Amino acid sequence: MRVFRKAVGVIAAVTAATALIPLAAADGATSAQSSSGTIKVGSIISATNPSGGLALPQAVQALKASIAGFNKRGGANGQKFQLDFCDAAGDANKEADCARKMVSDHVVATLDDFTYNNSATTAKILENGKIPRIGINLADVSEFSSPVSWPLSAGPIAYFVTMGQAMIKAGHKKLAEVIVQTPTAGAVKSLLEPGFKALGGDIVTEVQIPPGATDYSQFVAAATQNGADAALLLVDYPDASRFMDAMQQLNSKLLVGVSASSFTIDNFKKYSAITKKAQIADATPNVTSSAKQFPGVTQFRRDMLAGGLTINGLKGQASGAWTSVLALVNVLDQVKPATVTNDTVTSALNTAKDVNMEGLMPPWTPTNPSEYSLFPRVSNPYMFVQHFNGKTIDTQTPPVDVMAIMAGKSS
Numbered sequence: 001m002r003v004f005r006k007a008v009g010v011i012a013a014v015t016a017a018t019a020l021i022p023l024a025a026a027d028g029a030t031s032a033q034s035s036s037g038t039i040k041v042g043s044i045i046s047a048t049n050p051s052g053g054l055a056l057p058q059a060v061q062a063l064k065a066s067i068a069g070f071n072k073r074g075g076a077n078g079q080k081f082q083l084d085f086c087d088a089a090g091d092a093n094k095e096a097d098c099a100r101k102m103v104s105d106h107v108v109a110t111l112d113d114f115t116y117n118n119s120a121t122t123a124k125i126l127e128n129g130k131i132p133r134i135g136i137n138l139a140d141v142s143e144f145s146s147p148v149s150w151p152l153s154a155g156p157i158a159y160f161v162t163m164g165q166a167m168i169k170a171g172h173k174k175l176a177e178v179i180v181q182t183p184t185a186g187a188v189k190s191l192l193e194p195g196f197k198a199l200g201g202d203i204v205t206e207v208q209i210p211p212g213a214t215d216y217s218q219f220v221a222a223a224t225q226n227g228a229d230a231a232l233l234l235v236d237y238p239d240a241s242r243f244m245d246a247m248q249q250l251n252s253k254l255l256v257g258v259s260a261s262s263f264t265i266d267n268f269k270k271y272s273a274i275t276k277k278a279q280i281a282d283a284t285p286n287v288t289s290s291a292k293q294f295p296g297v298t299q300f301r302r303d304m305l306a307g308g309l310t311i312n313g314l315k316g317q318a319s320g321a322w323t324s325v326l327a328l329v330n331v332l333d334q335v336k337p338a339t340v341t342n343d344t345v346t347s348a349l350n351t352a353k354d355v356n357m358e359g360l361m362p363p364w365t366p367t368n369p370s371e372y373s374l375f376p377r378v379s380n381p382y383m384f385v386q387h388f389n390g391k392t393i394d395t396q397t398p399p400v401d402v403m404a405i406m407a408g409k410s411s
Contacts, residue, residue, distance in 0.1 A: 037079055037080070038079055038080055038081065038082040039075065039076060039077070039079045039080070039081050039082065039108060039340050040081075040082045040084055040105065040106065040107050040108060041067075041081055041082070041083060041084065041107055041108060041109050041110065041111050041328070042083070042084040042085070042086065042101075042102040042105065042107035042109070042110040042111070042131070043060070043063055043083065043084075043085050043086070043110055043111050043112055043113060044086050044088055044095060044098040044099065044102065044110060044113045044114070044115050044122065045059050045060055045063075045085075045087070045088065045112065045113065045114050046087065046088045046089055046090040046091075046114070046116075047059075047060040047085075047087045047089075048087055048089050048090070049089055049090030050089060050090070051090055051091075053090045054090060054116065054236065055090060056114065056317060058309070058314075058315050058317060058318060059112065059114070059317050059318065059320065059321055060085060060087075060321075061307060061308070061309060061318075062304060062307070062309065062314075062317070062318035062319075062320075062321040062322065063083070063085070063111060063112055063321035063324070063325070064083060064085075064307060065303050065304055065306060065307020065308070065309060065321075065322075066303055066307075066321050066322040066324075066325040066326075067081045067083050067325055068303070068306065068307060069299070069302070069303030069306060069307075069322075070303075070325050070326075070329055075329070076328065076329040076332040076333060076340075077332040077333065077336060077337065077340055079340065081325070084101075084102070084105050084107050086098035086101050086102065088115060088117070090117065091117065092117040092118035092121075093118070095115040095117055095118040095119075095121070095122045096118055096121045096122055096125060098115075098122070099115075099121070099122040099125035099126050099129075100125055102126065102129065102131055103125065103126070103128075103129035103131060106342075107131060107342070108131075108132075108340055108341055108342045108344075108345050109131065109132045109133070109134050109328060109342065109345045110126070110131060110132075110133045110134070110136075111134050111135055111321070111324040111325060111328065112134075112135045112136075112137070112320050112321045112324040113133050113135075113136045113137065114136075114137040114139065115139065116139040116140075119139050119140030119142050119143055120140060120142035123140075123142045123143050123146045123148070123149070124142070126146075126148050127146055127147060127148050129342075130148065130342050130343065130346065131148060131342050132148050132150055132342065132345050132346050132349060133146075133148050133149055133150060134150045134152075134324050134327055134328050134349075135150070135151065135152045135320060135321075135323060135324030135327060136149050136150065136151050137151070137155055137156070137320065138151050138154070138155030138156070138375070138377075138378075139155065139156070141374075143377075144374060144375050144376065144377060144378075145376050145377060146377065148346075149377040150327075150349055150366055150377070150379075151377060151378055151379075151380070152283065152320070152323055152324065152327060152361065152364065152380055153283035153320075153361075153378070153380055153382075153383065154375055154378045154380075154381060154383070154402050154403060155375075155378075156259075157188075157191060157192075157406075158281075158283070158383045158402040159259040159261065159281040159282070159283075159383065160188075160192060160232050160234055160257070160259075160281075161192060161195060161383070161400075161402045161405050161406060162281035162383040162384075162385060162400050162402060163232050163257025163258070163259075163279050163280075163281045164192060164195075164196050164199075164201065164232055164257065165195075165196075165199060165385075165400055165405055166257070166279040166281075166385045166400075167201070167230045167232075167255060167257055167279050168196065168199045168200060168201035169199070170255075170279070172201070172229055172230035172255055173200060173201045173202065174201070174202060174204045174226065174227045174228045174229060174230070175196065175201055175202065175203050175204065175228060175230050175231070175232060176203070176204070176205045176206070176207060176222075176223035176224070176225075176228040176230065176231040176232065176254075177189055177192070177203050177205070177206045177207065177231075177232050177234060178207045178209065178219065178223055178231050178232065178233050178234060178235060178243065179206070179207070179208055179209070179234040179235065180208070180209050180211070180234070180235055180236075180239060181208035181209055181210045181211065185208055186206070186208075188234065189203050189206060191374075191406070192232075194406070194408050195405040195406045195407070195408060198405070198408045198409065199405065203232075204225075204226040204227060204228050205222065205223065205224075205225040205226045205228050207219050207222045207223050207231075209235065209239060209243075216242045216243050216245065216246035217246045217249065217250055219243060219246070220243065220246045220247050220250055220252050220254070221250070223254060224252070224254065228254075229253075229254065229255065230254065230255040230256070230257065230279075231254050231255070231256050231257070232256075232257045233256050233257060233258050233259075236262050237262040237263055237267060240258060240262075240263075241267070241270075241271070243256075244256070244271045244274050244275075247274060248271075248273070248274070255277060255278070255279070256274060256275075256277075256278050256279075257278065257279040257280070257281065258275070258278055258279075258280055258281075259280075259281055259282065259316070260280050260281065260282035260286060260315075260316035260386060260393065261282060261283075261315065261316040261317045261320075262315055262316070262317065263280075263315065263316065264312060264313050264314060264315055265288055265311065265312045265314075265391075265392070265393070266312045266313060268388045268393070269390075269391075272388070272390055275388045276387075276388050276389070276390055278387075278388065279385065279387075280385070280386040280387060280388065280393065281383055281384065281385060281386065282316045282319075282383070282384055282386055282395075283316075283319070283320065283361065283383055283384070284316075284319040284320075284323060284360045284361055284384070285297060285319075285359075285360060285384060285386075285393075285395040286316065286386060286392070286393035286395060287300060287301055287304065287311055287314050287318070287319070288311065288391075288392035288393050289386075289392070289393055289394065289395040290394075290395075293359075293395070293397070294358075294359040294360060294395065295358055295359045296326070296357070296358025296359050296360040297359075297360070299358070300319065300322050300360070303322060304318060304322075319360065323357060323360055323361065326357060326358060326360075327355060327357065327364060328345070330352075330355045330356050330357075331345075331348050331349060331352045331355055331366070332345070332348060334348075334352050334353075334355060335347075335348035335351050335352055349366045349367075350366070350367055352364075352365070352366055353365045361380055361382060361399075362380065362382055362399070364379065364380055365379060366379050367379060368380075370403050371401075371403040371404055371407045371409075372403040372406045372407045374406075375403060375406075378403060381401050381402050381403035381404065382399035382400065382401060382402065383399055383400050383402050384396065384397075384399045384400070385399075385400060
């Protein structure tokens with residue numbers, strides 16, 4: 001789900017692979033099989049970040065809560081899960097080291113990976129180790145086509161396609177792109193524009209926010225240039241909150257699009273004058289969405305609460321952890337391999353069809369081809385449009401086919 005739950009600085013990386021770090025000799029393929037009646041799974045996420053960049057501690061907490069919940073219900077294939085977690089700490093070298101650890105520790109798969117500093121090297125190490133990455137948060141072209149990538153959504157870029165589509169359909173044809181300044185931030189527009197133009201809209205102004213910026217009023221003003229009346233906030237919550245603070249000070253009437261991945265219900269409530277009108281996108285229904293409409297929400301809530309996460313403080317990113325575990329459980333239960341190894345998990349992923357995702361996303365066939373050639377491993381092209389009603393998030397159906405939009409087909 002739908003680790004964006006992803007940082008905006010990472011979005012720019014979808015157009016260029018990161019610099020490679022030399023691979024150690026130990027990066028070759030190994031046979032990974034769990035022992036002692038457990039299924040050893042791994043995960044690589046920056047739970048901490050001493051440099052002050054993106055850190056996702058809640059994603060890790062949610063993954064631990066998810067595994068505890070599924071283990072309580074019996075695990076998968078008659079065995080319970082054992083988590084081998086590696087904190088990459090926002091460091092390129094540590095991401096590679098974590099990948100090597102997954103190989104040497106013989107995990108059968110990784111869950112909800114998000115390696116945004118050294119994606120190419122990490123992908124290569126796990127490819128050589130033949131370790132499938134279920135629910136990977138795609139951050140780089142090296143991961144878009146990697147044979148061990150098994151994403152449950154199209155990743156960060158899909159959030160912004162979904163927001164833009166909703167805005168254009170609501171009559172806002174001239175869009176502003178607001179993004180954190182990175183060396184490749186300017187390339188994001190080229191990914192978004194073809195689909196938006198096919199829908200009748202256009203990005204008419206780009207606003208790049210440099211690190212350490214304090215005066216956000218200038219960015220709000222820039223987002224209204226060339227007639228723009230709606231802004232795609234391609235930023236994580238701290239920057240989004242500063243942008244919305246400036247909107248309130250200036251009494252701005254801009255419509256905004258946001259990713260639910262880094263917002264909590266309390267965050268939405270704080271800026272309700274803005275967020276009640278916002279176009280919101282997420283890979284899965286929000287934890288506060290209708291459990292009658294989306295049955296899996298009930299168990300997801302229970303597992304998160306049991307893991308110490310409150311509903312009002314839960315970010316959208318938590319659903320990516322839970323659905324990653326759900327996907328592996330139901331793939332194994334459908335195929336029922338005699339033993340659970342990295343090879344049999346890969347074989348199961350290649351065989352499974354219409355895997356039950358409890359209504360949190362459409363039934364998943366991991367090998368479904370993508371409509372958009374840049375994302376060949378994306379087998380679930382859908383993303384939800386959501387709205388905040390002042391108390392909870394309403395999730396609209398049917399979901400949006402993001403790959404069709406990026407391929408220039410209206411949705």
